[in-house]
Amino acid sequence: AQSVTQLGSHVSVSEGALVLLRCNYSSSVPPYLFWYVQYPNQGLQLLLKYTTGATLVKGINGFEAEFKKSETSFHLTKPSAHMSDAAEYFCAVSPSSGTYKYIFGTGTRLKVLA
Amino acid sequence: SQTIHQWPATLVQPVGSPLSLECTVEGTSNPNLYWYRQAAGRGLQLLFYSVGIGQISSEVPQNLSASRPQDRQFILSSKKLLLSDSGFYLCAWITGGGYEQYFGPGTRLTVT
Numbered sequence: 645a646q647s648v649t650q651l652g653s654h655v656s657v658s659e660g661a662l663v664l665l666r667c668n669y670s671s672s673v674p675p676y677l678f679w680y681v682q683y684p685n686q687g688l689q690l691l692l693k694y695t696t697g698a699t700l701v702k703g704i705n706g707f708e709a710e711f712k713k714s715e716t717s718f719h720l721t722k723p724s725a726h727m728s729d730a731a732e733y734f735c736a737v738s739p740s741s742g743t744y745k746y747i748f749g750t751g752t753r754l755k756v757l758a
Numbered sequence: 759s760q761t762i763h764q765w766p767a768t769l770v771q772p773v774g775s776p777l778s779l780e781c782t783v784e785g786t787s788n789p790n791l792y793w794y795r796q797a798a799g800r801g802l803q804l805l806f807y808s809v810g811i812g813q814i815s816s817e818v819p820q821n822l823s824a825s826r827p828q829d830r831q832f833i834l835s836s837k838k839l840l841l842s843d844s845g846f847y848l849c850a851w852i853t854g855g856g857y858e859q860y861f862g863p864g865t866r867l868t869v870t
Contacts (some may be wrong), residue, residue: 676857687848687861688802697855734801736834743815744790744808750801 645670646737650749654679656660663707663722665737667751670716676748677718688734694718695740705729706718730756760785764849764862772870777822777836779865781849789851791832792859793824796846800853808832844869 651666668698669675676695680688693701700713718735735749760782765829769776783789804817806824814824821840825833834850846866850859 678858680861685846685864685866687863688850690858690860693858713839738857740857743809744806744852744858744859745792745804745817748802748806 646675646747648735648737648747648749649733650733650752652752653750654753654755656755656757657725659722659727663720663729664756665720665723665733665735665754667709667718667720667749668716669718669735669737672741673735674740676738676740676744677709678710678738679703679707679720679756680720680734680736682732682734682751683704684731691720691733725754725756727756727758730754760851760853760860762848762849762851762860762862764840764865766865768866768868770868770870771839773841775837777834777839777843777867779834779847779867781832781834781862783832783851786830786851786853788829791826792850792852793816793834794831794848794850796864797851799845800828802848806834819860834855841869 647670649668653756678693680692682688692701696710702708707722732751732753734751736746738744738746763782781809792807796802796804807825822836848864
C-alpha cells in the first residue's frame with residue numbers, strides 16, 4: 645500500500661525567502677513521485693516528477709525536488725518565493741506500472757508575504 | 759495538442775436530484791481516465807478510473823457511478839445527490855504509454 649504525508653497544511657514565507665514544502669511517502673514498490681500546484685478554482689498543474697535516474701529533479705517556475713530513498717522523502721523547494729507562488733501544492737505517489745493510480749497528500753497551502 | 763474539457767464548470771443541485779458531469783479528452787487515443795473529488799480543506803480522493811471503453815473501476819463505495827461510452831469520454835453520474843456529494847470534481851488522463859496525469863479545469867458542485 646502507498647501513502648503520502650505532507651507536513652504542514654499551511655506554510656507562510658516572505659517574498660524572496662526559501663520555499664520548502666515537505667512530502668514523505670510510503671510504498672512497497674518503487675514509486676513515481678509528483679508535485680502539483682493548484683490555483684483557486686482551477687485544476688492541478690504538474691510542477692515536476694521523479695521516475696528514475698537523477699534524484700534532483702527540476703520543474704517549472706523555478707521549483708525543484710529531491711528524491712531521498714533512505715528518508716522516503718520528496719521535498720519541494722524554491723530558492724526565492726514570488727507572490728505568484730501563492731497556491732496549494734500537492735504531492736502524489738504512483739506505482740511505477742499498471743494503472744498509475746495516484747495517492748495524493750492532503751495539500752499544503754503556501755502564502756507569500758510581501 | 760492534447761486538451762481536456764469538463765462541463766459544466768459550476769453546478770448547484772438540490773438533494774435527491776440526478777447528476778451528470780462530463781469529461782472529454784482531445785488529441786490522444788486510449789487514455790487512462792480518472793475522476794477525483796476534492797472536498798473543502800481536503801486532498802484529492804480517487805473515485806473511479808478507466809483503462810478503456812466500458813471498463814470502470816470504483817475506488818470508494820458511494821452513490822456515484824461512472825461510465826465511458828467512448829474512448830475519450832468519461833461521465834460521472836448519480837441518481838440521487840446527497841449533501842456530502844458537494845465538492846470540486848476533477849477529471850484527469852494519462853496518455854497511452856505515459857504516467858503523468860493531466861487534469862481538467864474541474865466542476866464545482868454544490869448540493870443544497
